[in-house]
Amino acid sequence: MTTAPPTTAGPSTPSLPSTVSSAHDGDHGRLLIHCADRPGIVSAIGTFLAGAGANIVTLDQFSTAEGGGTFFQRTEFHLPGLTATREELERSFAATVADEFDMQFTLTEARKPKRVAIMVSKTDHCVLDLLWRNRRGELDMNVVMVISNHPDLATDVRSFGVPFFHVPATRDNRAEAEARILDLLRGNVDLVVLARYMQIITPTFLEGVGAPLINIHHSFLPAFIGAGPYAKARERGVKLIGATAHYVTADLDEGPIIEQDVVRVDHRQDTPDLVRMGADVERAVLSRAVRWHLEDRVAVHGNTTIVF
Numbered sequence: 177m178t179t180a181p182p183t184t185a186g187p188s189t190p191s192l193p194s195t196v197s198s199a200h201d202g203d204h205g206r207l208l209i210h211c212a213d214r215p216g217i218v219s220a221i222g223t224f225l226a227g228a229g230a231n232i233v234t235l236d237q238f239s240t241a242e243g244g245g246t247f248f249q250r251t252e253f254h255l256p257g258l259t260a261t262r263e264e265l266e267r268s269f270a271a272t273v274a275d276e277f278d279m280q281f282t283l284t285e286a287r288k289p290k291r292v293a294i295m296v297s298k299t300d301h302c303v304l305d306l307l308w309r310n311r312r313g314e315l316d317m318n319v320v321m322v323i324s325n326h327p328d329l330a331t332d333v334r335s336f337g338v339p340f341f342h343v344p345a346t347r348d349n350r351a352e353a354e355a356r357i358l359d360l361l362r363g364n365v366d367l368v369v370l371a372r373y374m375q376i377i378t379p380t381f382l383e384g385v386g387a388p389l390i391n392i393h394h395s396f397l398p399a400f401i402g403a404g405p406y407a408k409a410r411e412r413g414v415k416l417i418g419a420t421a422h423y424v425t426a427d428l429d430e431g432p433i434i435e436q437d438v439v440r441v442d443h444r445q446d447t448p449d450l451v452r453m454g455a456d457v458e459r460a461v462l463s464r465a466v467r468w469h470l471e472d473r474v475a476v477h478g479n480t481t482i483v484f
């Protein structure tokens with residue numbers, strides 16, 4: 177008779193969050209809403225989803241103030257046949273609940289990865305990290321293209337099977353370059369990621385692209401906005417450097433912050449050391465921010481975000 181090996185009390189294997197196991201379930205939906213706060217919102221959404229035959233899997237909500245503020249809610253639900261009925265469900269929700277509460281909302285299928293374009297200049301660690309995580313299945317997205325104002329990364333990007341477009345862009349040819357980039361992006365993407373793209377984006381581009389942009393800034397904002405933050409950090413003698421992922425607005429590096437992180441530094445590190453140490457933080461921060469956006473976890477409130 178064999179005896180079972182002694183079991184040892186230890187941490188149980190962490191179970192994957194439900195969104196991971198059901199992320200590829202064709203019947204898994206996400207509803208992200210915000211509206212003026214008032215009684216009855218949760219009930220109205222729950223009643224609507226139940227009436228549609230949906231089973232709520234997770235529900236997170238937040239009110240910005242005690243009454244009179246803004247109400248935010250993220251709901252994940254399971255609804256057999258969602259793919260076939262999503263558009264009708266969206267129209268019905270808009271005409272009933274959203275109309276009654278003057279609600280802004282998105283209703284998405286987890287099964288349909290978002291179309292993502294990545295823009296980059298010469299620095300490779302962020303774009304290659306995103307492509308590597310995508311290939312491993314950590315980031316559920318469809319990277320439709322990489323656009324760069326330099327040719328340096330073409331071979332590396334194409335090795336992932338992703339189209340690479342070189343569009344030379346400097347401050348001197350900005351309008352022409354942006355027009356070419358908009359021709360590539362308009363109507364083809366759900367998200368643009370600036371993975372160390374070192375050109376200032378004009379308001380014209382932001383108005384015309386038809387998708388949100390996420391940028392990774394290589395400092396712990398609001399410190400060291402603009403170019404060369406690591407040299408500025410070294411000069412200032414800071415004890416923490418960091419990275420910030422934020423939505424892009426016309427105000428340079430001042431858009432709604434999605435994620436940040438830091439690492440300790442001291443007098444022993446020179447600027448190249450800070451660049452090297454900072455790169456690890458940039459990659460981690462950008463991938464978390466992109467993943468949360470892909471999972472419809474990020475709501476924008478003024479110049480801030482609520483991340484469910």
Ligand SMILES: Nc1nc2c(c(=O)[nH]1)N[C@@H](CN(C=O)c1ccc(C(=O)N[C@@H](CCC(=O)O)C(=O)O)cc1)CN2
Binds near residue numbers: 391424
């Ligand atoms: N409208 C916006 N555009 C961009 C943002 C933003 O938040 N809003 N973020 C930057 C990224 N960035 C830092 O993270 C940054 C990139 C470039 C510059 C800059 O001064 N660029 C010069 C040209 C530099 C060069 O050619 O080497 C310029 O564009 O004139 C500052 C900050 C991306 N764009």
